[in-house]
Amino acid sequence: xxxxxxxxxxxxxxxxxxxxxxxxxxxxxxxxxxxxxxxxxxxxxxxxxxxxxxxxxxxxxxxxxxxxxxxxxxxxxxxxxxxxxxxxxxxxxxxxxxxxxxxxxxxxxxxxxxxxxxxxxxxxxxxxxxxxxxxxxxxxxxxxxxxxxxxxxxxxxxxxxxxxxxxxxxxxxxxxxxxxxxxxxxxxxxxxxxxxxxxxxxxxxxxxxxxxxxxxxx
Amino acid sequence: xxxxxxxxxxxxxxxxxxxxxxxxxxxxxxxxxxxxxxxxxxxxxxxxxxxxxxxxxxxxxxxxxxxxxxxxxxxxxxxxxxxxxxxxxxxxxxxxxxxxxxxxxxxxxxxxxxxxxxxxxxxxxxxxxxxxxxxxxxxxxxxxxxxxxxxxxxxxxxxxxxxxxxxxxxxxxxxxxxxxxxxxxxxxxxxxxxxxxxxxxxxxxxxxxxxxxxxxxxxxxxxxxxxxxxxxxxxxxxxxxxxxxxxxxxxxxxxxxxxxxxxxxxxxxxxxxxxxxxxxxxxxxxxxxxxxxxxxxxxxxxxxxxxxxxxxxxxxxxxxxxxxxxxxxxxxxxxxxxxxxxxxxxxxxxxxxxxxxxxxxxxxxxxxxxxxxxxxxxxxxxxxxxxxxxxxxxxxxxxxxxxxxxxxxxxxxxxxxxxxxxxxxxxxxxxxxxxxxxxxxxxxxxxxxxxxxxxxxxxxxxxxxxxxxxxxxxxxxxx
Ligand code: HEM
Ligand code: HEM
Ligand SMILES: [Fe+2]
Numbered sequence: 001x002x003x004x005x006x007x008x009x010x011x012x013x014x015x016x017x018x019x020x021x022x023x024x025x026x027x028x029x030x031x032x033x034x035x036x037x038x039x040x041x042x043x044x045x046x047x048x049x050x051x052x053x054x055x056x057x058x059x060x061x062x063x064x065x066x067x068x069x070x071x072x073x074x075x076x077x078x079x080x081x082x083x084x085x086x087x088x089x090x091x092x093x094x095x096x097x098x099x100x101x102x103x104x105x106x107x108x109x110x111x112x113x114x115x116x117x118x119x120x121x122x123x124x125x126x127x128x129x130x131x132x133x134x135x136x137x138x139x140x141x142x143x144x145x146x147x148x149x150x151x152x153x154x155x156x157x158x159x160x161x162x163x164x165x166x167x168x169x170x171x172x173x174x175x176x177x178x179x180x181x182x183x184x185x186x187x188x189x190x191x192x193x194x195x196x197x198x199x200x201x202x203x204x205x206x207x208x209x210x211x212x213x214x215x216x217x218x
Numbered sequence: 219x220x221x222x223x224x225x226x227x228x229x230x231x232x233x234x235x236x237x238x239x240x241x242x243x244x245x246x247x248x249x250x251x252x253x254x255x256x257x258x259x260x261x262x263x264x265x266x267x268x269x270x271x272x273x274x275x276x277x278x279x280x281x282x283x284x285x286x287x288x289x290x291x292x293x294x295x296x297x298x299x300x301x302x303x304x305x306x307x308x309x310x311x312x313x314x315x316x317x318x319x320x321x322x323x324x325x326x327x328x329x330x331x332x333x334x335x336x337x338x339x340x341x342x343x344x345x346x347x348x349x350x351x352x353x354x355x356x357x358x359x360x361x362x363x364x365x366x367x368x369x370x371x372x373x374x375x376x377x378x379x380x381x382x383x384x385x386x387x388x389x390x391x392x393x394x395x396x397x398x399x400x401x402x403x404x405x406x407x408x409x410x411x412x413x414x415x416x417x418x419x420x421x422x423x424x425x426x427x428x429x430x431x432x433x434x435x436x437x438x439x440x441x442x443x444x445x446x447x448x449x450x451x452x453x454x455x456x457x458x459x460x461x462x463x464x465x466x467x468x469x470x471x472x473x474x475x476x477x478x479x480x481x482x483x484x485x486x487x488x489x490x491x492x493x494x495x496x497x498x499x500x501x502x503x504x505x506x507x508x509x510x511x512x513x514x515x516x517x518x519x520x521x522x523x524x525x526x527x528x529x530x531x532x533x534x535x536x537x538x539x540x541x542x543x544x545x546x547x548x549x550x551x552x553x554x555x556x557x558x559x560x561x562x563x564x565x566x567x568x569x570x571x572x573x574x575x576x577x578x579x580x581x582x583x584x585x586x587x588x589x590x591x592x593x594x595x596x597x598x599x600x601x602x603x604x605x606x607x608x609x610x611x612x613x614x615x616x617x618x619x620x621x622x623x624x625x626x627x628x629x630x631x632x633x634x635x636x637x638x639x640x641x642x643x644x645x646x647x648x649x650x651x652x653x654x655x656x657x658x659x660x661x662x663x664x665x666x667x668x669x670x671x672x673x674x675x676x677x678x679x680x681x682x683x684x685x686x687x688x689x690x691x692x693x694x695x696x697x
Contacts, residue, residue: 012458012461016388016391018461018465022468022469023469026468036485037479037484037488038419041415041416041483056415056483056485057415057483099412104341105341107343107346107410108340108341110346110351111346111352113275113279113350113352114275114352115352115354116274116276116278116354117278121481122482123418123421123478125274125278126570126571126574127262127278129653130569137648137649138648138650139649167653168265168266170269172269173270175340176341183341187414190414196481196482197486198565199480199481199565199568200642200646200647201565201646203647205645
């Protein structure tokens, strides 16, 4: 200000410098943490899966495994549990095939704008259910048998969502082809294997509980 | 009346004319935003409304994209408008600035038409390049991304070169640094990845570091300019405050980014980092609130001491919106943000109507308000009005829009509360749990109220446009 020596607390220069330093230090810390986090969320490899090495985001070939979401006493919340091998659309997918399928699924999810109705990992729109663990949704278990596996049920739904609607608020037909639907199911299955630190909480409650239907909380 | 659209009474100051061009497009996009929001809101209440004609995803995409784009337009407009005042010289590259304006406006029109009429593409790269990218807020297709980057670069070059050539005030210094960060961050949202965790990690770099760091600092600089310009506050003090605000905003906002990294696959350490720094984010908002109201009260007092009527500020509609900004920023971002920012709370509120409640009040309170104030400052200059007084319609606009948005926020907060308790806490966020909550009578009621409050907001908007179009009726107040 007029008199630089009056007090450091009213000196523009002091605050300008402090602002610069604080911003710089925060930005450096963020960049440092970003390196660490990006390392931790990079997709694992097929070998990690074979050797039962847990990755926060597993390789695309995780679609060849049974996935569950269970309470972990150690971590104090639910975590994805990657189990035994299972067929996905009737086959075992090679590394390349799985990567290509996931790529198609992710592209389709963007082209069809899923995120402007649903949330993915909790981010997006709030017009339709969260898809983070949609692969594990108990409703699919109840439909699995009729379709010969839940991947077929989900795929059928995605190709004709209005026809298979369960509620008044329907999902529209988005002209999803059979291949795209397969990709999307792979994308959903892969997403359900991501370690989300326990979000959504309480998801793993049994199908039975949900079958009791409406709550009386009004 | 329509002559008022074209009036530019700046004694040949081209930069201000260019600023006004941006403001005009901004207000049109604001209207489009509200109409699309209403369509989406009605779809919550009447599920079959425009089903498979203009689905929720389309309406919502246009709603939030129009929001981001009109704000960027109004921000660019504000900079072109205030730059001659701050630097004391004409902006260096007016020709290229005008060209960039037309290119951007053409691109935005094409993008919006494609959103509305093409809606979805096949699962191919082509769709990402030419239809939309399907990533909330960053839906603009790749070709437009590249176009926007080029346009923003020319804008930034203009700002930087004018700054270097002219007077270097503190406000300009903050803007030059801030705009560089703001433009650079956009690049973090431009690549495709199959890894949804990685996707959202960088997506938040853009969204969070925009609205909770660089945009907030931008608003601090605008408020500083406005306080000096319309209240006659003392520059040294205002600029000192501005640096303190920058310090606090960046000091909390940059690492506050962690509050979006609780559940997207990122490690647990973000729980602590995100909680700590984002919990500090409201502090600068309180400071900005105190600052604006203090200066307002002080200058009012000085006016009274001089025997003037305190309401006779140089631009009362702008002052009204600036006060709404100080309060709305604190309430929408600070209070509603703090509500759900701790991981212990966020595990249940994440991705619910509560988030939407916060999103509305924050965007409105922190940004819509001050950008409307800047438009009024622009209009005052364009019409050469010495003292711009409030009118019936300017007051109705401020009251109805604020009341409408606040009403929507309360309705959504109520809806969110029901959703959180029933879907999240009680039933565990499955498909069935989701619809159990959506079908609760009180939830439906809240959604209906949101639609009603949306209509009130829209009526307020009509008053706003009416008032702005009739600015020249106040010519009598001209010197
Ligand atoms: C006519 C008034 C408005 C109505 C009816 C309306 C309606 C809506 C609806 C239905 C959504 C989708 C929410 C969801 O996914 O469930 C939405 C999202 C959003 N709107 Fe509005 N809106 C209005 C005005 C505004 C205003 C004035 C702003 C800000 C200045 C705004 C900012 C937003 C934002 C930021 C989102 C995304 C929220 C999020 O993802 O959490 N809206 N709006
Ligand atoms: C003007 C400043 C701000 C704006 C415009 C803003 C806007 C938004 C929007 C639109 C979202 C939803 C994003 C989505 O669609 O997924 C959001 C999320 C969030 N905001 Fe803000 N915000 C602001 C400041 C703050 C502050 C200061 C805090 C904390 C103190 C905060 C805490 C949060 C949190 C925790 C979420 C995540 C919600 C969730 O998990 O679903 N925000 N914000
Ligand atoms: Fe944030």
